[in-house]
Amino acid sequence: MWILLVLGLLWALPVQAVTYYVATTGNDFNAGGPTTEWLTMQKAANTVAAGDTVIVRNGTYSSFTVST
Secondary structure, three states, rough: OHHHHHHHHHHHHOOOOEEEOOOOOOOOOOOOOOOOEOOOHHHHHHHOOOOEEEEEOOOOOOOOOOOO
């Protein structure tokens, strides 16, 4: 009975969206934060979840494909 109560409370917890950043000076091994940007939009596409935001800084980026 307690397990059901705990699982119900965990399920009801809100999930917070995350904002990630991509920049031409970034690195895909970075965390994707405002000062630790990713290099490629592909990294962002492979990482983000529904509700997350990706901010792409000014620059010229090579093409990318989304893999599923």
